[in-house]
Amino acid sequence: MLGHIASEALSGLDGSAVEVEADVVAAAPAFSIVGLPDAAVQESRERVRAAIVNSRFEFPSRRITVNLAPADLRKEGPSFDLPIALAFLLATGQVRDGCDGRGPLAAVGELGLDGSLRPVSGTLALAESLRRRGVRGLLLPAANAAEASLVEGLEVYPAATLAEAVAHLAAGGGVAAPPADLSALLGAVPALDADLSDIVGQDQVKRALEVAVAGAHNVLMSGPPGAGKTMLARRLPSIMPALTRAEAIEVTRIHSVAGLLPADVPLVTQRPFRAPHHTISSPGLVGGGGTPRPGEVSLGHLGVLFLDEFPEFRLSALEGLRQPLEDGEVTISRRLTSVTFPARIMLVAAMNPCPCGYLGDRGQECSCPAHRVRQYSSRLSGPLLDRIDLRLEVPRVPPRDRRDGGRGEASTVVRARVELARERQLKRLAGTGAYANAHMNARHLRRLCALDADATALLDRAYERLRLSARACDRVVRVAQTIADLEASPTIRSAHLAESLSYRTRSRHER
Amino acid sequence: MSDDREQILSTRRCLHGQPARRRAVCIWLGTLASWRGGLVKKLVAEFGSVGGVLDRQPAELAALIRKPGIVRRGKKSGPVMPAGRLEGQRQRHDAERSEEETRFASVLARDPATCAQAQDRGPGTAVIAWCDPLYPPALRQLADAPLCLFVSATCPDAVVAQRLEVVCRAAAVAVVGTRAPSPYGQEMAALLGRDLTAQGILVVSGLAMGIDAVAQASALRAAGEASVVATVGVLGCGADVVYPHVNRGLYADVAARGLLVSEFTWGVPARAWRFPARNRVMAALCRGVVVVEGASRSGARLTADYALDLGREVLAVPGEAGKRLTETPHRLLRYGAPICESAIDVVDAIATVRLPEAAELAGDLDPGVVASLLEGGSDCGRQAGVMQALDRGSMTADQVAEACGLRIHEAGALLSELEVDGLVALHDGGVYRLRRA
Numbered sequence: 012m013l014g015h016i017a018s019e020a021l022s023g024l025d026g027s028a029v030e031v032e033a034d035v036v037a038a039a040p041a042f043s044i045v046g047l048p049d050a051a052v053q054e055s056r057e058r059v060r061a062a063i064v065n066s067r068f069e070f071p072s073r074r075i076t077v078n079l080a081p082a083d084l085r086k087e088g089p090s091f092d093l094p095i096a097l098a099f100l101l102a103t104g105q106v107r108d109g110c111d112g113r114g115p116l117a118a119v120g121e122l123g124l125d126g127s128l129r130p131v132s133g134t135l136a137l138a139e140s141l142r143r144r145g146v147r148g149l150l151l152p153a154a155n156a157a158e159a160s161l162v163e164g165l166e167v168y169p170a171a172t173l174a175e176a177v178a179h180l181a182a183g184g185g186v187a188a189p190p191a192d193l194s195a196l197l198g199a200v201p202a203l204d205a206d207l208s209d210i211v212g213q214d215q216v217k218r219a220l221e222v223a224v225a226g227a228h229n230v231l232m233s234g235p236p237g238a239g240k241t242m243l244a245r246r247l248p249s250i251m252p253a254l255t256r257a258e259a260i261e262v263t264r265i266h267s268v269a270g271l272l273p274a275d276v277p278l279v280t281q282r283p284f285r286a287p288h289h290t291i292s293s294p295g296l297v298g299g300g301g302t303p304r305p306g307e308v309s310l311g312h313l314g315v316l317f318l319d320e321f322p323e324f325r326l327s328a329l330e331g332l333r334q335p336l337e338d339g340e341v342t343i344s345r346r347l348t349s350v351t352f353p354a355r356i357m358l359v360a361a362m363n364p365c366p367c368g369y370l371g372d373r374g375q376e377c378s379c380p381a382h383r384v385r386q387y388s389s390r391l392s393g394p395l396l397d398r399i400d401l402r403l404e405v406p407r408v409p410p411r412d413r414r415d416g417g418r419g420e421a422s423t424v425v426r427a428r429v430e431l432a433r434e435r436q437l438k439r440l441a442g443t444g445a446y447a448n449a450h451m452n453a454r455h456l457r458r459l460c461a462l463d464a465d466a467t468a469l470l471d472r473a474y475e476r477l478r479l480s481a482r483a484c485d486r487v488v489r490v491a492q493t494i495a496d497l498e499a500s501p502t503i504r505s506a507h508l509a510e511s512l513s514y515r516t517r518s519r520h521e522r
Numbered sequence: 523m524s525d526d527r528e529q530i531l532s533t534r535r536c537l538h539g540q541p542a543r544r545r546a547v548c549i550w551l552g553t554l555a556s557w558r559g560g561l562v563k564k565l566v567a568e569f570g571s572v573g574g575v576l577d578r579q580p581a582e583l584a585a586l587i588r589k590p591g592i593v594r595r596g597k598k599s600g601p602v603m604p605a606g607r608l609e610g611q612r613q614r615h616d617a618e619r620s621e622e623e624t625r626f627a628s629v630l631a632r633d634p635a636t637c638a639q640a641q642d643r644g645p646g647t648a649v650i651a652w653c654d655p656l657y658p659p660a661l662r663q664l665a666d667a668p669l670c671l672f673v674s675a676t677c678p679d680a681v682v683a684q685r686l687e688v689v690c691r692a693a694a695v696a697v698v699g700t701r702a703p704s705p706y707g708q709e710m711a712a713l714l715g716r717d718l719t720a721q722g723i724l725v726v727s728g729l730a731m732g733i734d735a736v737a738q739a740s741a742l743r744a745a746g747e748a749s750v751v752a753t754v755g756v757l758g759c760g761a762d763v764v765y766p767h768v769n770r771g772l773y774a775d776v777a778a779r780g781l782l783v784s785e786f787t788w789g790v791p792a793r794a795w796r797f798p799a800r801n802r803v804m805a806a807l808c809r810g811v812v813v814v815e816g817a818s819r820s821g822a823r824l825t826a827d828y829a830l831d832l833g834r835e836v837l838a839v840p841g842e843a844g845k846r847l848t849e850t851p852h853r854l855l856r857y858g859a860p861i862c863e864s865a866i867d868v869v870d871a872i873a874t875v876r877l878p879e880a881a882e883l884a885g886d887l888d889p890g891v892v893a894s895l896l897e898g899g900s901d902c903g904r905q906a907g908v909m910q911a912l913d914r915g916s917m918t919a920d921q922v923a924e925a926c927g928l929r930i931h932e933a934g935a936l937l938s939e940l941e942v943d944g945l946v947a948l949h950d951g952g953v954y955r956l957r958r959a
Contacts, residue, residue, distance in 0.1 A: 215923075215933075218934070235951075371952070381870060404951060469942060476944055477942060505939075509935035510931050510932075510935040512938035513934035513935065516948075
């Protein structure tokens with residue numbers, strides 16, 4: 012006899028249809044799975060057999076063949092356990108498909124030996140793909156139900172055990188989980204416990220970070236250990252505009268595929284903050300692997316990717332950042348597939364000014380020989396640095412200021428200004444494909460940025476006196492445009508440009 | 523800020539009734555000192571400080587100078603010149619001395635105000651008195667500081683002032699050495715002149731033959747069209763006197779694109795005693811001195827010694843062992859001077875040298891100038907306020923904002939504007955410094 016049920020395989024963030032068929036014939040007992048299964052799928056034979064027996068179904072001594080169609084698509088992971096078990100039960104006649112022309116159901120889920128259903132990763136992407144293909148409903152582990160129900164127009168049938176899943180299938184559905192209330196989820200965002208006002212002093216850096224966030228500019232902070240670079244970076248999400256509905260779904264999709272969604276959280280409601288260690292490999296940072304998985308640049312999508320000890324990262328990893336910084340996405344090509352992950356990050360890099368960390372510090376002497384200092388900063392290539400609009404010096408706060416220094420504004424106040432500035436940018440950039448000043452190219456700059464006469468004169472002088480390169484000039488104008496947006500000024504005035512000029516460092520690589 | 527201003531204005535009323543008068547005395551004494559070495563030193567010893575000297579009445583000063591034994595030069599008992607071939611030389615020497623004595627006496631007899639007026643040589647020249655704001659603050663550190671500087675350049679007066687301002691603030695390094703260098707010495711001098719200029723360091727030298735000339739010619743070539751001052755020549759004769767004559771081309775170039783500075787009044791001829799004096803001015807003006815080549819008794823060694831006394835950095839270019847021309851640099855190296863193989867060594871070495879800040883000597887500045895800086899809430903006034911704050915020491919943007927009561931983005935913008943104008947420099951650690959440093 013033959014049984015079959017729909018399921019879904021994921022490649023990157025895209026799903027493709029997989030039909031799970033089971034054939035049971037009276038022959039020498041055997042259980043084989045065909046259709047390019049990987050090791051996890053092969054092993055599902057053992058889980059399926061035990062789960063079926065322990066759920067008090069029969070596992071007859073027959074020849075069982077399971078086919079995962081289409082046969083030329085590689086199938087991975089344990090999410091086919093449930094559809095294989097259901098196809099088998101349909102084939103042996105232990106359950107009857109109750110859909111009866113109401114449209115088919117699909118199933119995903121990992122089985123435990125006792126017949127319980129375990130959550131799988133990538134549920135959101137799977138569910139969206141199924142809905143797009145017009146599948147009516149989805150049988151899945153109860154733990155994934157909340158996430159899947161974010162997708163409108165797909166019936167979600169959660170099951171805690173194989174027996175419950177069988178009951179749903181027999182009923183052709185049964186009681187669907189209620190659709191998720193997106194607005195409620197987004198509205199109940201807990202306040203971040205990291206606030207900009209936690210940081211004493213560092214007014215210039217705080218202001219620069221406000222500008223950076225407002226224009227989505229990448230930032231490089233350079234300063235001695237203990238100056239507060241990490242602390243400042245961690246507070247960036249608190250001044251970024253809140254995630255919109257679509258953005259939240261986008262972030263959740265990636266985190267779910269990477270298996271990083273916490274069990275009780277169906278939706279990521281806060282901007283990601285990723286801070287990988289500097290020993291990370293290139294695939295770990297930009298994504299990759301035999302089965303392409305999102306790297307840190309994609310996990311930080313629409314949030315902050317914080318790279319501490321920036322020059323200590325592997326050169327291959329750093330160079331791999333160039334494409335995502337340019338395009339806002341990463342494409343990973345393999346022999347059979349090519350996968351694209353979104354990667355629109357705000358890069359926040361931090362480094363010491365020299366290997367010992369104290370170059371330019373006023374308390375402690377730097378102990379590095381000059382050539383080591385040059386070597387250290389020369390690890391950062393020009394093309395990479397070109398993508399970083401703001402370069403900040405973060406000096407250590409003197410002890411007196413540390414005690415009495417002003418705390419400055421709370422994150423919510425700064426965030427309100429940032430949101431207004433973003434609105435102005437969106438208006439100006441309409442039709443260019445860019446959504447923030449940082450993404451303006453040289454042509455956009457000339458067409459859209461209006462410098463008044465004083466500002467033009469100042470830029471010319473700066474070009475000559477500070478020996479700026481043409482690219483450096485573009486960076487200065489981009490940042491000045493964001494400052495003008497923060498001040499709600501239609502043109503870039505010389506004060507804006509001058510402030511923008513102050514967000515540079517003296518370093519050699521500046522030019 | 524307004525409190526400061528009130529205070530400065532009231533100080534001005536109480537103490538400095540007649541700044542113009544003071545300035546005239548300053549120029550008068552400076553002119554006198556051009557003809558008689560050691561005059562300032564003795565006057566300062568008498569009255570405690572340069573300021574103290576300037577507070578005296580001219581008549582009192584003139585009487586003191588005339589008094590034998592105080593500053594009156596006695597008959598010098600130098601080595602007896604042998605007769606014969608050298609007789610002519612001796613006669614010439616005596617004639618020169620009596621000529622200088624005559625000039626000295628005539629200046630001494632004049633009224634300071636008319637003397638000061640007579641020193642004005644029109645466009646392209648300037649006389650900077652010790653009490654003027656454009657007087658390089660670093661020179662005040664000398665106990666016997668030149669009472670005035672005679673400055674000349676072939677450019678409009680406004681440009682002369684602009685160049686002087688840069689000299690007051692720029693990081694300067696003197697490249698000095700023998701008048702008869704080896705090819706290696708010439709090569710090193712040229713290299714240093716070029717690379718120091720490229721690093722934004724002002725090359726100062728004495729416009730003598732040899733190392734001085736090579737370094738300055740190379741600095742002139744390296745300086746871009748945009749640089750305000752390509753190089754500064756400190757002279758041991760009047761700033762309008764070309765000496766040595768072979769350097770007349772270089773002299774013209776420095777006048778056109780740099781600055782010629784002398785503590786000796788117009789027309790003063792070069793004499794042996796004036797060169798050590800010139801060297802002390804050169805050492806004081808710079809943050810560091812690089813000695814390229816020099817025999818054991820050389821002007822370069824004197825310059826190095828003056829620099830060490832003043833707390834400036836002295837570097838030496840190594841040479842070949844056992845050669846006469848490397849005696850001075852190697853001696854310096856032996857006593858711990860940093861080695862100088864390229865401009866980078868110089869940049870590293872002078873980074874820690876701190877020149878006395880104008881504020882430490884603020885009592886000597888004409889307070890009217892300071893007050894005018896504080897005037898108005900205009901951008902210009904705020905810039906001046908920022909510079910004043912930086913004059914007390916280098917600061918980060920945060921500290922500037924606090925000191926001047928500005929918002930942080932305003933402070934950042936003002937600092938950038940000053941940086942673009944070359945008045946302020948951004949250093950490692952986000953620290954801003956006034957551009958004499």
